[in-house]
Structure formats: C-alpha cells, structure tokens
Amino acid sequence: MKRVNLAASLLAGTLLFQGLPAKAADQTVKLGVLTDMSGVFSDANGKGSVIAAEMAKADVGPIEGFKVEVVGADHQNKPDIGSSIARKWFDTEGVDVVLDIPVSSIALAVQRIAQEKDKIVLLSSSGASEITGKFCSENTIQWTYNTSALSNVAGRATVKRGDDSWFFITTDYAFGHALERDATEAVTASGGKVVGRALNPIGSPDFSSYLLTAQGSGAKVVALASSGGDMQTAVKQAAEFGLQASGQKLLGLLFDVTDIKGLGLEVTQGMYLSTPFYWDRNAESRAFSERFKKLHGKVPTMHQAGVYSATRHYLNAIKAAATKDTKAVLAKMRETPVNDVFAQNGRIRRDGQMIHDFFLVEVKKPSESKGEWDYYNVISTVPGDQAFQPETNCPRLAGQ
Template identity: 75%
Template structure:
C-alpha cells in the first residue's frame, strides 16, 4: 500500500470569539490545500497555494465572528490514489470542510467524487479539464480559475486570426492534456484552421527530442504544447535548442504562467501569445496583492495561486453570510453572490460549477521591454467570460433535472 504524502500543517490563522446570529452546526471551519509540493507543478502551485489560502483567511479576520478557521496542506505527489487517500482521510477523520487547489485533473476528478459522497466542497484552481464541469460535473465542485476550453479558445482563436492555421500538438498523455488538445482543436477548426497530428508524451518527460522532430517534420505553422509545469518548460527549452522558432514555426504553450517565464527566460519566450485569467501587474488591485504575496513567498503569484486566494476568500465570505459552514447553505451563498476581488470582476458561478470571469490575451515582453523581475506580460485584450468559456449545456446533472 502506498504511503500517503506528508502533511504540512499550517498555523491556525485566527479564532473569533463572539457568536453569530442564527449559526448552525460546528464553529470550526477547516480548509485543506491539496497540491504538488515537490514535483513538476510545485512552482506554479505548491507552498505558494498555501500562502494564498492563508492570506485570504487573514483578510477575513474579524468578519467570521463565532468561527475558528484552520488551514492544512498535503502533497498529493501527482498520484490520483494518494490524492484520493488524503481527501478521504481529511473528510472522514479530520473534519475538512473544503479542499482547495488540486493540480492534475485525474486527482481532482477522484477527489470531487469522494467530496460529493461525503457532501463536502471542492474549489479547483489548478485542475483544468473542461470535463470537470462537463460530463463529470458535480454539485459540490466549483472550477475557479480556468479550464482547457477557455485557454484554447482565447489563445487558439487569436493565433488562427493571425493566419497561423496549421497546427501540430505535443500533448501530455493524461486527462488534462487530452482535454486541452481536444478543446484547442475545436477552437482552431471553428476559425478555419486544422490539426496536422499530435505526439503524446508521458507526464514528467525529460527528453522531448522525438516529439519535437515529429512536430518539425509536420510542416505545421504552430506547434502547440498541451501540457504544463515542468513538462511544458522542458519542451520549450528543447525547442529552442532545435531551432524550431528560428526555422519559422511558432511555439504556443497552452498553459503558461509567470513562473514558467521566470524559469525559461525572456530570450526564449519573448513574443509568445498566451491566455491567462490573471496577471499580478494588470491593475492597482492585482498589483497590491502581488506585492503582498511576493513579500511572503518571494515570487510573483501565478494564476493558480491567485485563484486559491480568490476561492478561499469567496468561500469564507459565504460562510459569514450564511452563518454556517453547512455545505449546501454555503454553496448557495457562493452561487448567488458575485465574485469581486483582485482576481475577478463580477464573476459568476454557473449551475455546472464553472466560475465565469474575464480572460486576458497577453504577449510575452522582450528583455528590452521588461522593467524588471516578474515584469513579463503586455495585456493585448480582455475577453469577457461569456466569450472565453464554453456555453452551458454539457453537464448531465443539469440535463437530468428536468
């Protein structure tokens, strides 16, 4: 039997003492940040996701009278069986009310199934498969930050509109990668483009040479990387060594973040188009959050970490408004209340569990354009959430309601 990953206990952030009118149930709110603390997604998630959750709890101090709030975290080691085992223990033995973050879609799908069985809440800032709010939708899960449809739709359509219509995919061979390629293919075909094929790589692949050679030989205008984290970084580095961009082919990372730019450097990534729901230097409010986060964590917040903060804050506001941490009462408050914070403006939570909010099409700056560390993006346009995300309609639970 595999050993469950180590737990990183966070401190109790605050404990308010005065009673809440109409409060029902227990007075202890427990949040679990389930993430990758040591693997290929630890830069974009990891300890920074725990920092983000703690910041949100700090910001709610004094607004949750009658409740104490506790945050814990665990490393799922990017393995669905370990992630599911942690979640089940959290729900059965540790009284966790809500699980946050969860990079890696198969782990998220396993956890949300357990959460529905136990009537607990899952707030996903890092699992991106659009199936999570589609064929696998759950009444207890909210997909907060992004999904594969929105990433593909915003970046894919922009590339096709620029005349880049022939694509080849290098796809990480698991649920997220397959969903990203599927959704990107639909987006480019809708714009008049086409896919010339794909190469599938296992997760945590060190050598992308054979996949890059296939992509190079395909003659595609765009080589799209349907991957993330360390896999995507390795592919971009090795593509530069192969001279792929110098040869005229465009490289597109379908899930790219500021930590990836930091790891790769602007010389390698300059000019790339990206889709993102968050950039720390976008406006005054996001900038203030980013600077606070950097003082604590030493790195700029990624979109995933910003999503953890936003989801945690909205959850705790809803607990305060409901006067209880009872699952369905809190979810009802979350759905009926617009999301307004440094992450989203007038965000809404749809019946299928998708949080709808704006996306941004950005271009990576050149070294001469950047004013310093973490100054990486030029925001080219804002894409309203209704245009970025898939239409409502593929969630079987909703179809069965009537």
C-alpha cells in the same frame, strides 16, 4: 475561587431560564489546501497556495460565531494519497472545504468523497473540462481554468490575429489529449486548420524529431499540449532549434509565470500563452502580488491567485449566510458575483464552472522587460462567456 465559579454557574442558569442563552463557543471552519508541495507543480502551487488561502482569511476578517483554520497537505501527485488525506480530513479532522488540487485524477477522486460526505471542493488547479461536464458535482466548483478555456482562448484569439494554421506537439496522456482536442475545436470553429500533430511520451528528454516535423509542416503556430517538465523541455529545445526565429509562433497551452522564470526570457520570448491572471495587470493585482511576494518570495501564479479568490468567496459566503452548512453556503456563493483581484463580475454556473475573463499574452523580449517577473504583454482579453465551454453534458442538470 469556588464562589466565583458558583456565581458564574448561577448566572448562566438564570439566563437560560429567562430564555437568554449563554454565548456558545465559536464553530470552527476548517479549510484544507490539498496540493503538490515537492513535485513538478510545487512552484505553481505548493506552499504558495497555502499562503494564498491564509491571505484570503486575513482579508475577510473575523466571522461572527466562527473561527477559521487553514491546513495544508502534500498529495505527492498520487490519487490514492490524495484520496486518503481528503477522507481523513472529512472523517476525523473536521475539514469543511478542500482547495487547489493540481492533477485532475486526484480532483475527481476527492470530488467523489466530498459528494458522499456533503463537503465542498474548490478547484484552482485541476483542468479537465469534464469536471463540470459528465463528472459534474453540485458540491464542486472549478474556479481558475479548464482545458476548454485555455485552448479556446488561445485558438480563437490567435486565429483572429491571422495565425490560422496549427501543428500540435502533444504529450501522450489524458490531459495532453484534452488540450489538443479543445484547441482543435476552437481553431477550426474560428476558420483555422490543424495541419499535423506529433505525440511524445511523458518525460521525453528529446523533442528534436517532433520539432523538426513541426518546422517542416509550415504551420504558423506550434502548440504544446502538455505541462510541467515536458512543456519546459519542449520550449527549451524549440529555442535551440530556432523555431520562432524562423517565423513560427510557439504557444504553450498550460504555461505559467514560474515556468518563464525558470527558463528565462531568452528562451521563452515571443511565446503565446492564455491565462486568467497576471500579477502586473493593474494596480490592484500589483498590490496583492507585492503582499504575496513578501510572504513567499515570488509573485503569485494563476493557480495561487485562484486559491485566494475561491477562499475569499467561500468565507464571505459563510459570513453572509451566518452558517457553514454546505447547501446554504454554496447557494450564497452562486448568487453572489465574484469581484476581487482575480475576477471582476465572475459568476458560478449551475454546472460548477466559475466564469471569468481570460487573457492572451505574449512573452516579452529581454529588452522589453523592466525587471524580475515583468514577462507579459497582454494582447487580447476574452470575455468569460466566450472563453469557457457552454453549459452542457452535466447529468445533474437534467430536468432543471
């Protein structure tokens, strides 16, 4: 055995002496999926986001000179915990990129750390439009949606269809106000009008007074500027009040396929939603979603599909650039169109926003659904350049 080791050592030394380096050990590319594993966003994100990243890793395949590892963690919807995990990942665990991050306040905290450490953040589940505005970072890409796109698509497309008067029921926190602000701009810019609003505290158990005010307003659209439990409670009670049966349209500004699954079509039928992804959109999305469902038991949400797309684009950039250097990888990501199950001809703007098409959908009636998860009728496609806000208010773009 000693003779073999000695021979191997002599061979390596000879190769180096002759200018032929021995094969170096593969570098590790480590992806950290920072998500909500047990709270209100765990259905839309959670373990499914980790599975989506693993699927993208498998689809990209081997990358010469690198081995790829995916890890996940629960930020418990708390900025201090999310920040602590991200800092540990960067400082001691070799994580190169952080993905997903539901809750914008956590995303902004992690973004600051990533900028300091020269790491990458790919956001699939943080919606604040300011992330690519006044808080933009050259190391962050907002991949799936933001409040501006959700609101812009819903506002412009519904007004165009004749639903031109709106009433907002808004959860009284930063995200709710951002949704209402952006939707108001879209509605009024399209020739519609906002006839009233009502603010509900976070975690409201009773929306009756807000719904009665909305019904009394005569608005054609009652828009819910909220998410999670508040959105679900409002939708359920709106059905009990017969809001849509009376002729008004209910619109959820951030509502996903898993929310419909939880509430049922009897409650959600007829609602308008805006989304960048629907699992049953075409043959490619159905094939991807069937694979995902076998692993997770559910079809992918827009957030999970976004994690898949961002992970795949990132790994393909490393493969093309033959390096995991942050600046080189980001440059390759920006110069390469995004073409996958999530986006066709998507592009990454200088401010870090990935631009792609959105859809306005209407939730099917129970009689229209052909089976489990068959929930949407796509009624309008909005091109990415019309869906997202213009490239403005990004300090790092000044002078470029």
